[in-house]
Amino acid sequence: xKEKILVLEDEIGIRSFVSINxxxxxxxxxxxxxxxxxxxxxxSNNDISxxxxxxxxxxxxxxxxxxxxxxxxxxxxxxxxxxKAQEEDKLEGxxxxxxxxxxxxxxxxxxxxxxxxxxxxxxxxESSMKLNK
Numbered sequence: 001x002k003e004k005i006l007v008l009e010d011e012i013g014i015r016s017f018v019s020i021n022x023x024x025x026x027x028x029x030x031x032x033x034x035x036x037x038x039x040x041x042x043x044s045n046n047d048i049s050x051x052x053x054x055x056x057x058x059x060x061x062x063x064x065x066x067x068x069x070x071x072x073x074x075x076x077x078x079x080x081x082x083x084k085a086q087e088e089d090k091l092e093g094x095x096x097x098x099x100x101x102x103x104x105x106x107x108x109x110x111x112x113x114x115x116x117x118x119x120x121x122x123x124x125x126e127s128s129m130k131l132n133k
Contacts, residue, residue: 002028003119006051008038008065009081010058014104018052018081021108022115035060039068048076049122050115055082055093063096070097075125077118081106 005027009015012033019029030045032038035057042048051069053062062080069076079100080093093101099121100114 002026003049004028004030004045004047005115006030006032006038006042006045006048008032008035008052008057008062009054010034010056011054014054017108018111021112025112025115027115034058035062035065038065042069042073042076046073048073050077050079050118052079052081052111052115053098055080055084055089063092066093066096066098075122077122079111079114079118081111 005022007015007019007022007029009018010033015031015033019031022029030041030048032041036059042051053065055062062082066078066080069078078098079102080098081102081104083104085103090101099118102111102114
Protein backbone atom coordinates (compact mmCIF):
# COMPACT_ATOMS: atom_id res chain seq x y z
CA UNK A 1 0.00 0.00 0.00
CA LYS A 2 1.37 3.42 -0.98
CA GLU A 3 1.85 5.95 1.78
CA LYS A 4 -0.35 9.02 1.36
CA ILE A 5 1.13 12.50 1.60
CA LEU A 6 -0.88 15.70 1.71
CA VAL A 7 0.85 18.59 -0.10
CA LEU A 8 -0.59 21.97 0.92
CA GLU A 9 0.88 24.74 -1.24
CA ASP A 10 -0.94 27.65 -2.87
CA GLU A 11 1.74 28.19 -5.54
CA ILE A 12 0.83 25.66 -8.24
CA GLY A 13 4.38 25.45 -9.63
CA ILE A 14 5.90 24.51 -6.28
CA ARG A 15 3.01 22.13 -5.47
CA SER A 16 3.41 20.35 -8.82
CA PHE A 17 7.21 20.12 -8.46
CA VAL A 18 6.96 18.62 -4.96
CA SER A 19 4.10 16.28 -5.93
CA ILE A 20 5.84 14.95 -9.06
CA ASN A 21 9.01 14.18 -7.12
CA UNK A 22 7.10 12.46 -4.30
CA UNK A 23 5.13 10.39 -6.84
CA UNK A 24 8.44 9.28 -8.39
CA UNK A 25 9.38 7.94 -4.95
CA UNK A 26 6.20 5.85 -4.91
CA UNK A 27 3.99 7.95 -2.65
CA UNK A 28 0.31 8.69 -3.27
CA UNK A 29 -0.18 12.45 -3.28
CA UNK A 30 -3.22 14.45 -2.23
CA UNK A 31 -2.92 18.10 -3.22
CA UNK A 32 -4.50 21.17 -1.64
CA UNK A 33 -4.17 24.83 -2.58
CA UNK A 34 -5.72 26.36 0.54
CA UNK A 35 -5.90 25.66 4.26
CA UNK A 36 -9.62 24.90 4.17
CA UNK A 37 -9.12 22.49 1.25
CA UNK A 38 -6.33 20.74 3.19
CA UNK A 39 -8.55 20.33 6.25
CA UNK A 40 -11.35 18.97 4.06
CA UNK A 41 -8.99 16.49 2.38
CA UNK A 42 -7.32 15.22 5.55
CA UNK A 43 -10.73 14.78 7.17
CA SER A 44 -12.00 12.68 4.26
CA ASN A 45 -8.71 10.71 3.87
CA ASN A 46 -7.93 9.58 7.39
CA ASP A 47 -5.02 7.39 6.24
CA ILE A 48 -2.66 10.25 5.36
CA SER A 49 0.79 9.58 6.83
CA UNK A 50 2.49 12.94 6.29
CA UNK A 51 1.35 16.50 5.61
CA UNK A 52 3.65 19.03 3.94
CA UNK A 53 2.30 22.47 4.84
CA UNK A 54 3.08 25.89 3.42
CA UNK A 55 2.64 28.62 6.05
CA UNK A 56 1.50 31.62 4.01
CA UNK A 57 -1.82 30.75 2.40
CA UNK A 58 -4.70 32.83 1.00
CA UNK A 59 -7.38 31.77 3.50
CA UNK A 60 -5.73 30.64 6.73
CA UNK A 61 -2.15 30.04 7.82
CA UNK A 62 -0.41 26.69 7.60
CA UNK A 63 0.18 27.08 11.35
CA UNK A 64 -3.60 26.92 11.89
CA UNK A 65 -3.80 23.85 9.64
CA UNK A 66 -0.92 22.28 11.58
CA UNK A 67 -2.71 22.85 14.90
CA UNK A 68 -5.91 21.34 13.49
CA UNK A 69 -4.11 18.24 12.19
CA UNK A 70 -2.19 17.78 15.44
CA UNK A 71 -5.43 18.04 17.44
CA UNK A 72 -7.52 15.69 15.28
CA UNK A 73 -4.93 13.36 13.68
CA UNK A 74 -2.05 13.20 16.14
CA UNK A 75 -0.31 10.32 14.31
CA UNK A 76 0.22 12.33 11.09
CA UNK A 77 3.78 13.54 10.52
CA UNK A 78 3.96 17.25 9.68
CA UNK A 79 6.65 19.12 7.78
CA UNK A 80 6.35 22.88 7.38
CA UNK A 81 7.61 23.93 3.94
CA UNK A 82 7.83 27.71 3.92
CA UNK A 83 9.69 30.87 2.96
CA LYS A 84 9.42 32.11 6.56
CA ALA A 85 12.99 31.66 7.80
CA GLN A 86 13.15 33.71 10.99
CA GLU A 87 13.84 31.86 14.23
CA GLU A 88 10.48 32.94 15.70
CA ASP A 89 8.70 31.53 12.62
CA LYS A 90 10.43 28.18 13.06
CA LEU A 91 9.64 28.13 16.78
CA GLU A 92 5.98 28.90 16.05
CA GLY A 93 5.93 25.98 13.59
CA UNK A 94 7.35 23.53 16.09
CA UNK A 95 5.18 24.82 18.94
CA UNK A 96 2.08 24.38 16.74
CA UNK A 97 2.96 20.70 16.30
CA UNK A 98 5.28 20.39 13.29
CA UNK A 99 7.82 17.56 13.29
CA UNK A 100 10.16 19.31 10.86
CA UNK A 101 10.61 22.72 9.22
CA UNK A 102 12.16 23.31 5.79
CA UNK A 103 12.83 26.80 4.43
CA UNK A 104 12.29 27.68 0.75
CA UNK A 105 14.16 27.52 -1.51
CA UNK A 106 14.94 23.92 -0.60
CA UNK A 107 16.70 20.92 -2.08
CA UNK A 108 14.21 18.34 -3.36
CA UNK A 109 16.67 15.59 -2.38
CA UNK A 110 16.75 16.90 1.18
CA UNK A 111 12.95 17.06 1.26
CA UNK A 112 12.68 13.45 0.05
CA UNK A 113 15.17 12.27 2.70
CA UNK A 114 13.32 14.16 5.45
CA UNK A 115 9.97 12.71 4.30
CA UNK A 116 11.44 9.18 4.39
CA UNK A 117 12.92 9.76 7.86
CA UNK A 118 9.65 11.14 9.24
CA UNK A 119 7.74 8.28 7.65
CA UNK A 120 10.00 5.77 9.46
CA UNK A 121 9.17 7.45 12.79
CA UNK A 122 5.44 7.65 12.02
CA UNK A 123 5.31 3.97 11.02
CA UNK A 124 7.29 2.94 14.12
CA UNK A 125 4.86 4.85 16.36
CA GLU A 126 1.83 3.34 14.58
CA SER A 127 3.12 -0.21 14.98
CA SER A 128 3.98 0.28 18.66
CA MET A 129 0.49 1.75 19.25
CA LYS A 130 -1.06 -1.34 17.65
CA LEU A 131 1.07 -3.62 19.83
CA ASN A 132 0.03 -1.77 22.98
CA LYS A 133 -3.71 -2.11 22.28
